[in-house]
Amino acid sequence: MDSAFVGHVHALRLALTDPRFDACAVTGALAVQPGARDALDKAAADAPAGTGPYADRLAAAVEDSGTAVQRPELGTLVAAVPATAADRDAATAAVAAVDDEAVRLRTAVKSRDGFFTTFFISPYSRYIARWCARRGLTPNQVTTASLITALIAAGCAATGERWGYVAAGVLLLVSFVLDCTDGQLARYSLQYSTMGAWLDATFDRAKEYAFYAGLALGAARNGDDVWALALGSMILMTCRHVVDFSFNEANHDATANTSPTAALSDKLDSVGWTVWVRRMIILPIGERWAMIAVLTAVTTPRIVFYALLIGCAFGALYTTAGRVLRSLTRKATRTDRAAQALADLADSGVLAWTGGRLVKGRPSPASLGLAALGSVLMVGAAVTRDFGTPWLIGSAVVYVIAASVALASPLKGPLDWLIPPLFRFAEYVTVLALAAKADVPGALPAAFGLVAAVAYHHYDTVYRIRGGSGAPPHWLVRTTGGHEGRVLLTVVLSVVLARDLFPVALTAMAVFVALVVLVESIRFWVSSGAPAVHDEGEPA
Numbered sequence: 285m286d287s288a289f290v291g292h293v294h295a296l297r298l299a300l301t302d303p304r305f306d307a308c309a310v311t312g313a314l315a316v317q318p319g320a321r322d323a324l325d326k327a328a329a330d331a332p333a334g335t336g337p338y339a340d341r342l343a344a345a346v347e348d349s350g351t352a353v354q355r356p357e358l359g360t361l362v363a364a365v366p367a368t369a370a371d372r373d374a375a376t377a378a379v380a381a382v383d384d385e386a387v388r389l390r391t392a393v394k395s396r397d398g399f400f401t402t403f404f405i406s407p408y409s410r411y412i413a414r415w416c417a418r419r420g421l422t423p424n425q426v427t428t429a430s431l432i433t434a435l436i437a438a439g440c441a442a443t444g445e446r447w448g449y450v451a452a453g454v455l456l457l458v459s460f461v462l463d464c465t466d467g468q469l470a471r472y473s474l475q476y477s478t479m480g481a482w483l484d485a486t487f488d489r490a491k492e493y494a495f496y497a498g499l500a501l502g503a504a505r506n507g508d509d510v511w512a513l514a515l516g517s518m519i520l521m522t523c524r525h526v527v528d529f530s531f532n533e534a535n536h537d538a539t540a541n542t543s544p545t546a547a548l549s550d551k552l553d554s555v556g557w558t559v560w561v562r563r564m565i566i567l568p569i570g571e572r573w574a575m576i577a578v579l580t581a582v583t584t585p586r587i588v589f590y591a592l593l594i595g596c597a598f599g600a601l602y603t604t605a606g607r608v609l610r611s612l613t614r615k616a617t618r619t620d621r622a623a624q625a626l627a628d629l630a631d632s633g634v635l636a637w638t639g640g641r642l643v644k645g646r647p648s649p650a651s652l653g654l655a656a657l658g659s660v661l662m663v664g665a666a667v668t669r670d671f672g673t674p675w676l677i678g679s680a681v682v683y684v685i686a687a688s689v690a691l692a693s694p695l696k697g698p699l700d701w702l703i704p705p706l707f708r709f710a711e712y713v714t715v716l717a718l719a720a721k722a723d724v725p726g727a728l729p730a731a732f733g734l735v736a737a738v739a740y741h742h743y744d745t746v747y748r749i750r751g752g753s754g755a756p757p758h759w760l761v762r763t764t765g766g767h768e769g770r771v772l773l774t775v776v777l778s779v780v781l782a783r784d785l786f787p788v789a790l791t792a793m794a795v796f797v798a799l800v801v802l803v804e805s806i807r808f809w810v811s812s813g814a815p816a817v818h819d820e821g822e823p824a
Contacts, residue, residue, distance in 0.1 A: 286312035291363035292384035298356040305354035309343040310363040323351040392472040400570035413468035430462035434491035438498030444505030453581030482809030485747040503585035511728035513589035534701035538616035566599035626695040628755030629704040633766020648693035658686025659710035671721035680775040730790035737798035
């Protein structure tokens, strides 16, 4: 850091304390993590010539060596090394004119968020974040408090009593406030971590799905079986998220990535009210949790799930249709990295066993058709055939073959990003249909547990890819069977076992998958190789 530096303390925080980047700099200051230490040593040894602050010349030399140097957007914050007394006076006046604490509070809030979060939570949750920072609390501690609060809310809902539903609604909103606070605390104090990335990426789903289970248990106490609705809500939400993840991974680094549909969307973004309407109608997490909380307090679990299914179905149709239109109207060239990501998101056991990750060569126009055909045949058979009929095994075999052939070519077609969501839909709905057809106590709760465990594995895969660390290891996909292996096993168990043993088999599968993926997930996210990231993307 240059001894003549003049600027805001928060400008230095952004440059010197952010752990997400190997090297970071502002005018007059440079900081490196261990990953960029060699580049810094080389730059210092070469004694970079030129004029200007030495820290700036070092940063330029580090960047010239091939190490990326992050230069944070300072906005109204000041970071300068004045050359003259007049320049110093001007810089000092500029520092005095801007309250860096106000800037720090404002930037603690996500730049893009939902309507409910932006106008009903963030105006005060940022101050809760500052209160936590001043008392030494960490984002991970706040995240854990949010999870515990949501689990207590689920327990209240499970009582089946009106007081329990009211308490559950209130506690769910408190949990959401804490959920917003943890990210704002991380941005306010720049406490990004690998563990925080894992907790933030997975706890939202754990909280929401635990609350679904609590509602189903509460309804059962009153003689209303809504486990199928709870599982259907979880399936719909997960499949919608996979559509978003697959589309974004397929296109964020594509070349010539423009389309008339995207241009229209950008035009609409210039009209303020349309931005909020389009964010609200997809029922993002803030609006969704607010709706769940209010309906839980004043209605019944069945009505809550009906509202969820209707709202999430509309949001899923809206976002999927828009992405399909963009894909059909844009002339984008998908990269090998994108094809790799889609193959990993497919969670194919066949690819894991062969070790194949085909990203070279020409895409096949038949890939999407085969994936859709196999998925529709499998779901159709599970829904229409009697439980235990041997014909189901034949449908599952066709699904396995179709899914395998669909991934025999690189997924670079304009709509190939739909393949992972199709596989998620086929697997989850098959489990739901077979459990419902079994029509024995415990089948649907066991199916709920199995889908929750598998969904965790799929979310974990997404966040590893988004963090730049690649998909889970092949052995994990082999051990859990891949999507097609699990479908085949579930179908075979439904045929060879008696109805009353089917819930036991589903429970065993759920426990096995949960243990394997959780142990590997925890091992990865606490390791030094995990990415220190924080989600700044669209609200989930």
